[in-house]
Amino acid sequence: MGARLRVFLTRDQDKTLLNLRTTDAPQKVKERAEIIRLNAHGWYVEKIAAHFNWTPQTVREVLHKWEKLGLEGLWDKVGRGGKPKWKESDIVFLEECLKKEPRTYNSLQLAQKLERDRQIQLSPDRLRRVLKKRG
Template structure:
């Protein structure tokens, strides 16, 4: 059986944790971690805290250890895992360079151009969403008589 984790809180830390625990804007997990730390400071063990809060014992211990290592910063959620984004700023700059010319582009054509330049394949829907985020809008391309173009 692991040794109980001893947590001692200053009055300021206790007040900060109490504020976090009762603030409805703070995410639920952060409020629960603040409550766990306050209970541990009152002498509760990790298994008892886990039963009280409906957590796994390992989760309660991990949260308390994070508090001991990082303090208040340890209560916040970490960055979610996942693959790093494939889209880069260079791709955005290349898109803007392509669109600054006179040629009419479609999302599938832009996806092909990106693949040719960066060797990464994107779905045309992804390219479309990036274009919308950059402020570009779709417009129907059509043949227009030369006279119409000159009148504008």
Template sequence: MSRRLRFISLTPDQQPIVNDAYQHGEKRALRRRAHAILLSHKGHTINQIRDILGVKRDTVSTWLSQWEKDGIEGLQDKPREGRPSLLNESELAVLQQLVEEHPHQLPVLHAKFQDKTGKVVSQDTLRRALKKTATVVSGYAAH
């Protein structure tokens, strides 16, 4: 089966944008995608780019399509939803109150939280919740 050769042709305005993303992109994924675009612009085939970057052919093809559709924005990571929080707003408020009453006492905090809310969670879950809500209490921050 013969595949059509496909290359990206960058305009003079696009080249510095892609070069900047490749050299200074905040995330590794963006730098790799920009690298693929630059390689395509220089005449490398999808299979050559696949071999250079060590990714699947479909991945390279997707990156090229994303570039063609949305430009540099198409190469950025898309926001993703994570797992829903185990604690709701009222439980977080209870946790905040308990932290003020029992600072630096995670086992006590853990037991009292479970007594007040009836919710069984691990100490690690409480520690993560405290960190996420920007409550910095010595001894609770995950190391």
């Protein structure tokens, strides 16, 4: 068994991590900040993992990122996740069609129109969710 993984915080770092709890930061960032604080206050990786219901390896990764990147390591990298297949102009196009034309469309017909006129393939369900989110 290797040496215990332990981070040490300055008073300012501890205060910064504590203040993250009251900001509008993502929940994962708040949890990562709390993991670092608990480790600095003497909690072992296994105990922290049990407390958060995470694996010990995930807790170690958080601690290693803190040592390597500091505060920046708490946030996920930009560009994670799938990219949208549509652009804002495509949705504006559909909204204009709905305003101009006297007929009504269902989501399947809108998806077909978007594919025919703009070569954008969106499922009717996904298109419905995008439009609903826009109001």
